[in-house]
Amino acid sequence: MSENVGYAPERETTEGKVFTVTGGDWDDVVSGTDPIHDEKIVVNMGPQHPSTHGVLRLVLELEGETVTDCRLVVGYLHTGIEKNLEYRNWIQGTTFVTRMDYLAPIFNETGYSLAVEKLLGISDRIPERANTIRVLMMELNRISSHLVWLATTGMELGALSMMIYGFREREFILDIFELCSGLRMNMAYVRPGGVAQDMPPEAIKKIREFLGFMPKRIREYEDLLSGQPIWKARTQGVAVLDVTGCMSLGITGPVLRSAGLGWDLRKTMPYCGYETYEFDVPTQTSADVWARYQVRLAEMRESLKIVEQCMDRLKPGPVMIEDKKIAWPAQLAVGVDGLGNSLEHIAKIMGQSMESLIHHFKLVTEGFRVPAGQVYVQIESPRGELGIHAVSDGGTRPYRVHYREPSFVNLQAIPAMAEGGLLADVIAGGASLDPVMGGCDR
């Protein structure tokens, strides 16, 4: 077939006829099969498919439109980040881990930094302002991640305008990130000991602006989707997973809360001073895609509340630990070519103090030593429990770092949600888990 150039052709196998479908009308595709004798069809979906959120592959066994069996194949985006970490020093690790779950880089960094700080025993010495900035950035990141979820899920379920609006607001948050760190994504902004550099005044202005218009925008999304019959039909009663199912499959985050269990690590096992902020943990009870949509919308509102409180708390002060054996002796500044050391600082260490230069060189190239031991640190990422198991052998590089990625663990729920349901609901159910394959495969 001439239009199928570049794709596998139709062929007969011992298992039955194999088709390659790249579009077109389903009736034309299956016109060659005998519906009486070939009741079962195996559909391979992905890894290149717009609704698999990256490179997830689903192998679906169908009877008619009903899914009887569902198997997941992951690993297409495995980049060996955990192995690579073992060959870089502890500070350089931030640059790696931020690339895991690329929609929630601040969470990866903060979790990693908290783990390293716990290993170093300096958790109590992180400056107040650094903690506030971490919380502020995490909550902005949570909103941006939920916006991408809303945008892509809207697109997959046919609400195309939602995608444009979701990405528009997310872009605004990424602009704030760029103002603070020099980068939109993968910023390596949160580092062991504090954050890389202070927030500029323009960023504060921009966040204020964001806080001004965002509540209205969330209401607009609700107006756009909540009353819409198609959106309701595609989400209500779809892909139900109750608390028991969530617990046994290890599902955390908005999916668990949509089933009615208000387990949020920010409340139940607080870190970074979350216990001092006022916010609620939204829950729903219907445990379907609709409930997850409601939970995420409500979480965005709660995050806005936390950002608001952070803005009031931001008092001038250091953003990096005082300890000169840990903090980089740098005054970073955003220059024309991105983030770098400030010219005044370079002039000082190069021109006036040989010891500063040596100190700088040793700390940056070799890094600091971390006492031997292991820790497990958990934080509430937009997708659930992000756990970091970090092991040190007393050296300047991580001995082993393992990320318990919520995307990886949560994806195990797709067969439980999909089997027995309709093919179209696989898309809605999978999207409602909000998997990010960069995080899943690491």
Add this chain to the structure above:
Amino acid sequence: MSSEPKGMFGVGGTGDTSGFGGLVRRRSAVLEAQRPYGGDFDEIVDALEEAYPGLGDALERVVVDRGELTLHIVPSKIAEVCQTMRDDMALRFELLSSVSGVDYLGTDERRLHIVYQLTSMTYRRRIRLECAVTADDPRLPSVTSVYPTADWQERETYDMFGVIFEGHPNLTRILMPDDWEGYPQRKDYPLGGVPVEYKGAEIPPPDQRRAYK
């Protein structure tokens, strides 16, 4: 730790961070805690002793470090211990947060450690269980029948460390390709070192490219 700190930052060797210069590894510290362990930890161990009478044979040692409790369990007993940890009313570790491995190459025979992070949502506690197996016979029972969430995580640990979880429903590679040889996260497995074929041309691994020779 076996080596003495040297220099200002205590680093010996070349300070190479590229990963291609070969790395010298230190031993990890082995600590053993004595009672009282402090905090909730005594309560947890007491409850486990009561609920699981064979604990004396199953528990190798207890480590309390940086406010975290680690129980080193005899590998063959791990599924039973997990069952008790989940079901006993005084323990109630309902959620298995994480399963992963660590390769302590050069410490002793049983260099592969399998680490389980359990969470009790009822009591808001965490605990770590650790099992050590040899690289020659890396076998221990799967906990998938107790915690179904262990399914993929045990597959990942098998994939990366070659640990065989007996009783796992489908122990196959998950992140690496099915026909991959070796277990990448083991410490004797080098970084890089695999030629990659792309559009018919073979690209040598980074450490064998001309620039690095």
